[in-house]
Amino acid sequence: MDKIHLQYNVDGEDFTLAGEASSDVRRVLRKLGFDGDTIRRAAICMYEGEINMVIHASGGVIDVYIDPDSIEIIMADTGPGIADIEKAWQEGYTTASQTVRDLGFGAGMGLPNMKRYSDFIDIETELGKGTTVKMIIKTRS
């Protein structure tokens, strides 16, 4: 299998589209015959990142590279950046607005989930410039 590249533009204004890119990747991975555990981990990581792009950074671009033994997800936004990355990693830390919390977000569990379900995660962020999250999910068979 050649490396497959998928790209998604995430619209920061449209909550009804949030989760669409992760759903699509999940469909593709299923079609390619990846195991359930790998698909679940990749989909959760991507969903959390996708939602963060929408609620914290008004959208961005996601690149997904699929190999037989790993899925690499790169999520780049030009949002506000993360002021205190140490805090952001902590369970329960959130800067989500009340409006966003009313939708069920803001548990401060997104980044911890991404760390837990990926095999590699790295965040580059600069205040006022944006944030890029890179994750790798490996198959475990």
Place this chain on the structure above:
Amino acid sequence: MATIKNLQQQLELINHNPDADCDRELSGCYIGDLLSWVMAHAFSGCVWITIMSNINVAAVASLTDAACVIMAEGVQPDQDLLDRVKRDDIALFTSPLSVYEIAIKVHDVLNA
């Protein structure tokens, strides 16, 4: 093992997606409203009880592979959510009962 259909009958749930597959077996139950929390803890085949009613409920239900969603306390689904569960074949029910009352009944169905 109990199925979605058993659950629907015992709890007199209102079905908001009649096309969804209700023969699926249930593996347990998870309760929660904070979506990232649910994302981390819900599991394949579970009954998910929540009071959230927006479109993101569909994404969390399908990504965790929940068997069905029960919206408790008389909360009604947004139109966006109704459209999405139909498109994605997710079983979605509502009930006027409290989360606690539903949980007790789900327990009874799972252990019948």
